[in-house]
Structures are given as structure tokens and as C-alpha cells.
Amino acid sequence: MQYPSAWLQxxxxxxSIAGRLRLQIIGGEIEPGEILSENRIAEGFGASRSPVREAFRTLAGEGLIRLERMGAVVxxxxxxxxxxxxxxxxxxxxxxxxxLASRDNAALIARLEQQIDGMKLAARYGDCVEFAHQDFSFHERIVEEAQHTRIRHLWTSIRSIVMTVILLTTEKEFERGESRMIEVAEKHRMVxxxxxxxxxxxxxxxxRAYFDDSDATLGRSLY
Amino acid sequence: MQYPSAWLQxxxxxxSIAGRLRLQIIGGEIEPGEILSENRIAEGFGASRSPVREAFRTLAGEGLIRLERMGAVVxxxxxxxxxxxxxxxxxxxxxxxxxLASRDNAALIARLEQQIDGMKLAARYGDCVEFAHQDFSFHERIVEEAQHTRIRHLWTSIRSIVMTVILLTTEKEFERGESRMIEVAEKHRMVxxxxxxxxxxxxxxxxRAYFDDSDATLGRSLY
DNA sequence: AACCTGTAAGTTGTATACAGGTATACCGGT
DNA sequence: ACCGGTATACCTGTATACAACTTACAGGTT
Incomplete structure (x- = not known):
């Protein structure tokens, strides 16, 4: 499993190291409880400790690892x-x-509908990565549009994880066929x-209904 | 203005550098728009770039500065x-x-009431730092008790800022006299x-009512 | 056997060094 | 006077070096 290389451009x-570790952790290749040392990871990537240290701080900020005195526990x-x-x-x-509710959202709604159509298109062409990207962008746009600095900040703190999870679950859901993905895309109209x-x-x-439904999907696609 | 030294123990x-910068930024000594360079700050603290770099990442994670290609803008x-x-x-x-609503909160409530009394005691002795500490801990305990990893994580991402803001506003509110502080302490009973x-x-x-009231207080104590 | 201690390996925190890129200021040409 | 190019100083990203601390273990002591 790998990020679309464009994401790391x-x-x-x-x-980049943070990205790869994130994927390995969420994907389960690196198991919870494992202890990572800056030295070993650096050696593994053929890099020095500095970027690894930075990656550790990033992942800790996302809650994927916990920094302790001796090593980082997953x-x-x-x-x-x-x-x-x-x-x-x-x-x-x-x-x-x-x-957003109290303002005029015509432009936003048009944009969101475009993205739903983008998902459906991706579904028809079996382009799972593109589907995930449109799905993710749909939700990100809503957060972005609210123009609330703090909320946007909370979002960035989980952004990468959400992106990764959407990517992984979309891959799994794709196996259930095109019509299922059309259904997923249409679910966004509810929002x-x-x-x-x-x-x-x-x-x-x-x-609430949207995320309850997503929860159900999760049960199927993860583990 | 300075943190109680115990906090930096x-x-x-x-x-520690992150802490001092945070205080300077929130206190307004360092103004928004200003551009911080790792080198200059390091020199200012008589340290090397490594810890400053770490501090920058911390503050960026809290949204107090924004890391750009060239320098960090406040x-x-x-x-x-x-x-x-x-x-x-x-x-x-x-x-x-x-x-928390659906469980038995007797122990928690007892603990929270103890902290309210702690605030009142601090108010009577004019101990502003202790008051702020109790106030802060009151809210932190509630978050902690919910035992929700992600929510706790959001909390840690704003924790230091909240602590600092409470400290600064408490200092200002103390000027309005003891009875006002008793009032602030009692407000927590509502929660x-x-x-x-x-x-x-x-x-x-x-x-909602609690924070609306706090908003009003903010207007008085900040700027 | 239980405990204490000293040593060795590994880890983080910090300092320093280097490479590549960017903004700025200055200078010559038009 | 204005525009373009170059030199320069500075900044970040990365690598490397060093010191202090933690942990594990072996060996001697009680």
C-alpha cells in the first residue's frame, strides 16, 4: 500500500517519512505497542535523525505515536x-x-455537487484513488468554507489521518462494486x-446520520 | 509576565523556549505579522537552532505561528x-x-466541587496563579474523565494556549476584587x-451559557 | 538467595556543520 | 529615471557530533 505519489510532491x-510511517501504522504493518527509535527508523530510511525526529513530532501531533523518554510507542x-x-x-x-447555515451557499453547493459528480465518474471508471480524493475534498471544502481559524486548525490536525483512512476504506468498498460506490457518492447529497x-x-x-452510516461502513472495511 | 516556574519544571x-515564546505571543509582546527566524531566536535565547526548531513546530501545532518557506510568521x-x-x-x-452524562459521576462531582472550593480559597488569599491553576484543572478534569482519546488529543493541542489565556485573564479579573472572583468560581457550579x-x-x-459568559469577560480583560 | 553496584549499549536532547534555495541590495546599461 | 542581472547575506532542511540519561545485565557482596 502506498500513497499516490502526487501527494508527496x-x-x-x-x-515524506511521516507519510510513509503513517501509512504503515494505520495499515497495521507497524503494530500498536511497538517501540520506534529515531536511530533505527533513520537507518531504515537511509536518512539522518533530523527528518525522522520531525516525522515523529508530526505523528505524535496526530496521536499515532506517543513520545516517551525512551523511544516512541506506537x-x-x-x-x-x-x-x-x-x-x-x-x-x-x-x-x-x-x-454556514446563515449565509448564501449557492456557489458552495454548486461546487459540492460537482464533487459528487466527480465521485460518480470515478466510480464508473473504477478509479479508486480519484474517488477518495473527491470524497476527501468534499468534506475539506465544507470545513474550509466555514472560515473559522481554530476549527480549520483542528481539521489540519486530523487531516492526514482522515485522508489515509478514506483512501483505505474506499479501496475496500470498491470491491463491492460500482453501484455501491454510486450509493456512497449519493449519500453526500444528504449533507x-x-x-x-x-x-x-x-x-x-x-x-449525525451521515457519520453513523460511515461507522457502519467502517465495520466492514477495517480489520 | 512569566509562567509560574513550576510549570517549566x-x-x-x-x-521551555516554546513556553516563553507562547507567552510573548499571546501577551502581545511579539506582534502578529512579525517574522521569526530560527537563527535570531536561537541567538536571543543563547541556544542552538535545534530546540528553537522544535519550539517552532510546537507553536505551529498550536496555531500561534505559521511555518513558511522563509521564516515563521506570527x-x-x-x-x-x-x-x-x-x-x-x-x-x-x-x-x-x-x-459522561450517562454514568455515575459522584466521585467526579465531588472532585470538581473540591476544585471550586480551591478557587474560592485562592481568591480569598489573593493567589491569582493558584486560582488560574484550579480553574484550568477543573475543565481539564472533565475532558480527561470522558476517556475519549481523540477528544483528549484535541484538548492537548489547545491545552497550553488555554492555560496561558486563563492565566492572563485571571490576572486581569483579580483587579476587580475578591467578590468578583468568588462569583467566577461559583459560575462553575452551573456546569x-x-x-x-x-x-x-x-x-x-x-x-453554552458558561462560555458565553466567559466571552463577555474576555472583552474586558484582553486588549 | 536477595540485593547492590558498576559497566556497557542504546536513547534522547542539543550543538554544530554543510548544502541548496530565496530575498535583497547594489550596480551597470538603456 | 528605470530596468535587469549579479553578488551577497540569510534562511531552511539535513547530516553529523557530543553529552547526559535510562535500561539491562553481570558480578560481587551480604
Whole structure:
């Protein structure tokens, strides 16, 4: 398993190492409880400690590892942890949408619908990576549009993990066939309905429903 | 302005530098827009670039500075940004409390009440730092108790900032006299009421009220 | 047998060195 | 006066070096 190489374009060595470790940790190649040392990892990548150290700090910031006196212990991302992650996504997105509810969202909605169509197109062509990218971007756009610096910050702190999880689960869901993926794409319209309604209550409900459904999907695709 | 030295006990040089910079940034000594270079800061602290680099990453993770190709630009924490911070605190705490609502919280509540009394005691003795510490710990305990790894992680990402803001605002509020501080301490009982009720609706309402009131306080104490 | 101690290997935190890139200021040409 | 090119100083990313600390273990002591 590997990131689309485009994602690592222009990244520093440190970011690149963080990316690969992230994938190995989330993918389960590196197991929770394992202890990573800067030296060994550096040697493994044929790099020096500096970029590895930077990568460790990044991953610790994402909660994937925990820095201790002696070595970094892998926390990992079990099914329960992914559900927790989705709790946070729910909090962030429902907040963002409630913030958007009171303005004119015509342009945003048009853009989001375009991305749903992008997903469907990707589904028809069996392009799993592109589907995941559109899916991810859909949600990121909503957060971005809310123009709330702190919320955006919370988002960036889980951004990479969410991206990775979406990539992994999309790969698995693709195995269930094109019609299933069309269904997944269409599910996003629900969210748009919430936006259109402008009702705080409705938004909470719709976003909750969206992530509840995602939770169910998770059960199938992870482990 | 300075941290209680106890807070920096056992901290590495990097953490300590992060702490001092954080205080300078939030306190406004270093102004938003200013550009920090690793070299200059290192020289200023009589240290090498390594710990400064680490400090920069920490502060960037907290959103206090933004790392760019050339230098780190100070984002700062204006009044609006603090209000955004409180939005996030609201999200985190209301979530945490809703999670707690369904269990038996007798022990927790006893502990929280003890901390309220601690605040009142600090108020009577004019011990501003202790008051801030108790106040901070009160909220941290709630988050901690929810036992939700991801939420706890969001909390740690703003923890230092919240601590600093509470410290600064408490200092300012202390000038308004002891009775005002007793009032602030008592305000926390409201939150406990929410916990006791166990009603999702009531909790949202109470926590919302708490932070709305805090927002008002902010207006007085910052800038 | 239990415990204490000294040593050796490994780890992090910090300092320093080097390479590649970027902005700035200055200088010559038009 | 203005524009373009170059030299220069500075900045970040990475590599390497060193010191202090932690851990594990072996061997001697009680």
C-alpha cells in the first residue's frame, strides 16, 4: 500500500517519512505497542535523525505515536480509534455547517455537487484513488468554507489521518462494486440538504446520520 | 509576565523556549505579522537552532505561528481568535459532558466541587496563579474523565494556549476584587448542574451559557 | 538467595556543520 | 529615471557530533 505519489510532491524528507510511517501504522504493518527509535527508523530510511525526529513530532501531533523518554510507542488506529476519529469529524463538520447555515451557499453547493459528480465518474471508471480524493475534498471544502481559524486548525490536525483512512476504506468498498460506490457518492447529497435547510437541528441530524452510516461502513472495511 | 516556574519544571530546552515564546505571543509582546527566524531566536535565547526548531513546530501545532518557506510568521491571538478558541472549548467540553452524562459521576462531582472550593480559597488569599491553576484543572478534569482519546488529543493541542489565556485573564479579573472572583468560581457550579441532570439538551445549554459568559469577560480583560 | 553496584549499549536532547534555495541590495546599461 | 542581472547575506532542511540519561545485565557482596 502506498500513497499516490502526487501527494508527496514537494514534500520535505521529514514529511515524506511521516507519510510513509503513517501509512504503515494505520495499515497495521507497524503494530500498536511497538517501540520506534529515531536511530533505527533513520537507518531504515537511509536518512539522518533530523527528518525522522520531525516525522515523529508530526505523528505524535496526530496521536499515532506517543513520545516517551525512551523511544516512541506506537498507538496505532484500531477500529475503536477510527470511530472516535469520526466523532471528531462529526463535531467539526456539524459546527462548520451550522456556521454556514446563515449565509448564501449557492456557489458552495454548486461546487459540492460537482464533487459528487466527480465521485460518480470515478466510480464508473473504477478509479479508486480519484474517488477518495473527491470524497476527501468534499468534506475539506465544507470545513474550509466555514472560515473559522481554530476549527480549520483542528481539521489540519486530523487531516492526514482522515485522508489515509478514506483512501483505505474506499479501496475496500470498491470491491463491492460500482453501484455501491454510486450509493456512497449519493449519500453526500444528504449533507447538502442540511446546508440548504439552514436549520441547526436538521444539520445536526443529517451530519449525525451521515457519520453513523460511515461507522457502519467502517465495520466492514477495517480489520 | 512569566509562567509560574513550576510549570517549566523538567521541561526540555525546546519546551521551555516554546513556553516563553507562547507567552510573548499571546501577551502581545511579539506582534502578529512579525517574522521569526530560527537563527535570531536561537541567538536571543543563547541556544542552538535545534530546540528553537522544535519550539517552532510546537507553536505551529498550536496555531500561534505559521511555518513558511522563509521564516515563521506570527499569527498571534487577537480577541477574535480567543473567541474562536472558546468555540472549540465549548465543542470539546459539551461533547465530553454528554459522554459522561450517562454514568455515575459522584466521585467526579465531588472532585470538581473540591476544585471550586480551591478557587474560592485562592481568591480569598489573593493567589491569582493558584486560582488560574484550579480553574484550568477543573475543565481539564472533565475532558480527561470522558476517556475519549481523540477528544483528549484535541484538548492537548489547545491545552497550553488555554492555560496561558486563563492565566492572563485571571490576572486581569483579580483587579476587580475578591467578590468578583468568588462569583467566577461559583459560575462553575452551573456546569456541575449540567452533569447532574444527564440531559443532552441541558448540558449543551449550560456549557453554552458558561462560555458565553466567559466571552463577555474576555472583552474586558484582553486588549 | 536477595540485593547492590558498576559497566556497557542504546536513547534522547542539543550543538554544530554543510548544502541548496530565496530575498535583497547594489550596480551597470538603456 | 528605470530596468535587469549579479553578488551577497540569510534562511531552511539535513547530516553529523557530543553529552547526559535510562535500561539491562553481570558480578560481587551480604
Amino acid at each position: 514537494g514534500a520535505s524528507l521529514g514529511e 498507538v496505532g488506529l484500531e477500529l475503536d480509534a477510527v470511530k472516535e476519529l469520526y466523532d471528531v469529524r462529526y463535531l467539526i463538520e456539524s459546527f462548520a455547517q451550522q456556521r 447538502i440538504e442540511g446546508l440548504k435547510s439552514g436549520s441547526e437541528e436538521k444539520i445536526r441530524e443529517v451530519v | 523538567g521541561a526540555s530546552l525546546g519546551e 499569527v498571534g491571538l487577537e480577541l477574535d481568535a480567543v473567541k474562536e478558541l472558546y468555540d472549540v472549548r465549548y465543542l470539546i467540553e459539551s461533547f465530553a459532558q454528554q459522554r 456541575i448542574e449540567g452533569l447532574k441532570s444527564g440531559s443532552e439538551e441541558k448540558i449543551r445549554e449550560v456549557v
